[in-house]
Amino acid sequence: ETGVTQTPRHLVMGMTNKKSLKCEQHLGHNAMYWYKQSAKKPLELMFVYSLEERVENNSVPSRFSPECPNSSHLFLHLHTLQPEDSALYLCASSQGIRGPYNEQFFGPGTRLTVL
């Protein structure tokens, strides 16, 4: 596998379920990101990890819980979600987080539907 992969690609869950989204990058990068893409809204940055430490958390509800066990893997644990959390969740990675140029490589996303 190359680039950034995400599993599952599609997920349907009830409001009381607990599920996890997985992201893996094969690029040797040190930073990983979670974004949320809702219909008719710009991409929203949720979490940023650099060298496995969280460096950014944009006021995301606690029902979203990230985990970065190593520089290649990033998880987003979900519990007691709301229907408005239905969206495309994109993972990205970059070499670092400093400097104006630090291209982010994105995965294909997980399409989440909360019933």
Added chain:
Amino acid sequence: AQKITQTQPGMFVQEKEAVTLDCTYDTSDQSYGLFWYKQPSSGEMIFLIYQGSYDEQNATEGRYSLNFQKARKSANLVISASQLGDSAMYFCAMRSANAGNMLTFGGGTRLMVKP
């Protein structure tokens, strides 16, 4: 705070013609980077082109070029010789130290190429 504005929610272009997608930005930083990403229906965000705020030449990558007008704070994407595979969402994004070097995305433009 930095902001990216894409005023064209949707655009049509005839195959083989050129098209310009608009992007304006707002930042108080002197050093920043501007990015364009393409998102096909599959969901993955594909990096297209980058322009640094200190770059004197407009960036070009194959059929993509960036019309950078710093005084007007605009960074329009020009796609020459449109192809059917160019049909997708296009996002303009910016990164600067003011925003912690995190990417801020515009709302996107949906481009549809007509045969």
